[in-house]
Amino acid sequence: MNRRRGFRPALLTLTTLLLPALALADAGLSKSIDEVFADIGVDEPGCAAGVIQHGAYIHKAGYGLANLEYGIPISSTSVFRMGSISKQFTAMAIAILAERGDLDLDADVHTYLPDLMDYGRKVTIRQMIHHFAGMGDYDHEAFRKPDGSEFRFGNQDFLTIEEFYELVAKADLALEPGTRWQYSNLAYFLLSQVVESASGKTLREFAQDEIFGPLGMNASRFNDNVNQIIPNRAYGYQKMPDGSWETYDTNLSWVGDGGVYTSLDDFIKWDRNFYNNQLGKGGASLIEMVETPLPGMLEDTDDGSQVANYAFGLSVEEMYGERVVGHTGSWVGFTTLYKRFPDLDISVVVFCNSLQRSAYELGGRVVELSVKSLGH
Secondary structure, three states, rough: OOOHHHHHHHHHHHHHHHHHHHHHHHHEEEEEEEEHHOOOOOOOOOOOEEEEEEOOEEEEEHHHHHHOOOOOOOOOOEEOOOOOHHHHHHHHHHHHHHOOOOOOOOOEEHHHHOOOOOOOOEEEEEHOOOOOOOOHHHOOOOOOOOOOOOOHHHHOOOOOHHHHHHHHOOOOOOOOOOOOOOOOOHHHHHHHHHHHHOOOOOOHHHHHHHHHHHHHOOOOOOOOOOOOOOOOOOOOOOEEOOOOOOOOOOOOOOOOOOOEEEEEHHHHHHHHHOOOOOOOOOHHHHHHHHOOOOOOOOOOOOOOOEOEEEEOEEEEEEEEEEEEEEEEEOOEEEEEEEEEOOOOOOOEEEOOOOOOOOOHHHHHHHHHHHHHHOOO
């Protein structure tokens, strides 16, 4: 009994010594991260940045304004458009349906979308998930206006979801399926329609019921109606030649390839689910599925080698000698970055609301600072 009593103060003393050191390390990292965003003025668009370690934000801050008209600062509750970071949510919806037996990943896409054109060969859901379906992108010849001119995506021209689907349904393949990796926004838009066919719910409804709701991501959604109200929305902006700012958002409502809106405070719940899955049947097998690139399918790299590194809306790569899982996004006035180092239990999240600030570049600097400071 006496021994146990004597041991406790030693533990307390060790904790007392360690906690201030850890706090100083975190404070030093936060100061360095603040310096990354130091040139963002208080009267211009900016970024939200967060670093997660062991289930909590050790850095979480906003820089600049979410809304220029009302002077509303960016904060951890500001809701940003995610761009292609949305793909991992679309892919998770597909994975949940597959785990449940409501969808066959190796079925031809025509099983769920019979009105697509005949590709002359089988194109599977699994190939679409991993960008090996041979589908094209927004530069496809199918996207023409009635006068023959090219459709301009973003906020210049307009199509309803139904009109866009009709065009995508007529778009032929760019490559032989299963032969080479090619990033395809069209494939992920079609996956939103597959979710609806397999579940009877729109992707927005399915994600609310099966992803955002269960995780308590109450500020998050697939926005398939650009006219709906989004509380705490950060607006997208572009800088004009004369130095003034204009809003730069989209008037297009389809989702799947993009369309998720979320905040730092919500996104940490998504990040933590990779460590303790609450979705689908609740097991680790769902996470293993969505983090596994397509076996045997290789992607060309800059150095001429080939790797398989695209899973379910997630790139699986190596940085600083560590495995990293994540994605980036860019659409209209937004750029976004998410990098998670599973073995270090460190994640970096950066959202920016003007193209004058690159979440790729700024986030990359935050990643380097975080891994070097915390990855030991």
